[in-house]
Structures are given as structure tokens and as C-alpha cells.
Amino acid sequence: MDYVNYDEFKKMDMRVGQIMAVEPVPDTDKLLKFQIDFGDMVPEENVEGGEVIEGEEKKMVPKFRQIVSGIHEFYPEYEKLIGKQVLYIVNLEPRTIKGVESNGMLMAVDGKDGKPVFLTPESEVNPGSKVR
Numbered sequence: 001m002d003y004v005n006y007d008e009f010k011k012m013d014m015r016v017g018q019i020m021a022v023e024p025v026p027d028t029d030k031l032l033k034f035q036i037d038f039g040d041m042v043p044e045e046n047v048e049g050g051e052v053i054e055g056e057e058k059k060m061v062p063k064f065r066q067i068v069s070g071i072h073e074f075y076p077e078y079e080k081l082i083g084k085q086v087l088y089i090v091n092l093e094p095r096t097i098k099g100v101e102s103n104g105m106l107m108a109v110d111g112k113d114g115k116p117v118f119l120t121p122e123s124e125v126n127p128g129s130k131v132r
Contacts, residue, residue, distance in 0.1 A: 012089055013090045013091035013130070014087060014088070014089050014090070014107070014131035015038055015087070015088060015128050015129060015130050015131070016085050016086065016087055016088075016120075016127065016128070016129045017036035017037060017038045017065070017067075017087075017090075017104075017127055017128070018036065018037045018083065018085050018127045019036060019081050019084050019085075019086065020035045020037050020062075020064055021034070021035040021064075021082065022035070022079065022082060023078075024072055024078070025068060025098055025100050028098050030070040030072050030073055031068055031069070031072060031098060031100070032068070032069055032071060032075070032078055033066060033068050033100055034066065034068070034069065034081075034106075035064040035065070035066060036064055036088065036104070037062050037064055037127040038065055038088075038090060038128040039062075039126055039127040039129075040062065040065070040128065041060040041061065041062060041063065042060065042061060043058035043060060043061075044058055044059040044060065044061045045058075065090065065104060066100075066101060066102065067102050067103060067105070067106060068098075068100050068101075068102035069102075069106045074115045074116055084118070084120070085120055085121055085124065085125065086107070086108075086118045086119065086120055087106075087107040087118070087119040087131070088104045088105060088106055088107060089104060089105045090103070106118070107119045
């Protein structure tokens with residue numbers, strides 16, 4: 001077993017994210033593309049007719065993170081995953097998989113039947129809650 005010291009472990013940013021949308025990656029059998037809410041908010045573009053409206057306060061809207069996971073074969077009814085809260089590592093370098101950028105990694109373990117089992121909070125938490 002390779003050991004990781006505590007300082008290296010602390011570099012890992014693990015958070016609970018809520019699945020907001022999911023769809024298959026075209027021309028693949030295993031990949032699903034997720035839009036995940038980690039509680040990040042960004043200003044909504046306040047435009048009317050293509051021009052910025054001066055002096056108006058911008059509304060804040062959720063910013064979702066795209067993450068690709070190879071679990072489609074285990075979740076043929078992938079739409080049922082929407083709304084689920086799952087643990088992710090969010091500070092991995094972005095990676096392009098079959099032409100789709102992934103910005104994190106889903107955390108799961110192998111179930112007794114070989115199907116992935118998501119690591120989830122025992123009760124609902126705010127999206128973006130960190131492992132501590």
C-alpha cells in the first residue's frame with residue numbers, strides 16, 4: 001500500500017454535489033455527462049436586446065460543473081439520478097474524455113453485485129458541503 005501524508009490528503013477537495021442534469025455522451029456506451037450543483041453562484045447576465053442594462057443589480061444564479069463518469073451501463077435509467085446528492089473530488093485537473101470536458105470525479109465503491117454504489121450523505125446537505 002502506498003501511503004499519502006496528511007498534507008497531501010488535505011489538498012484533495014471533496015464535496016457533495018447535487019445532480020441537476022444527466023445525459024449520455026454521444027457515440028459511447030459507458031459515459032454519462034452530468035451537470036452538478038456545488039453551490040457556486042454567478043451573476044446572471046442582465047441583458048436586454050443584446051445590451052447591458054446599467055444600474056440594475058444582477059441576479060445570482062447557480063453555476064453547474066460538468067463531470068463525465070463511466071457508469072451508463074449500470075444506470076440505464078440514468079434520469080433517476082437527477083436530484084441525488086453524491087460525493088465528488090472537485091480539484092482534479094480537467095480532463096477531456098471522448099471530446100467532452102470533465103471537471104471532477106464521482107466517488108463510488110463496488111457493491112456486492114459489482115455495480116457502483118455512490119458515497120452519499122446520510123441526510124440532505126447543502127450542495128458544495130466539504131468533507132472535513
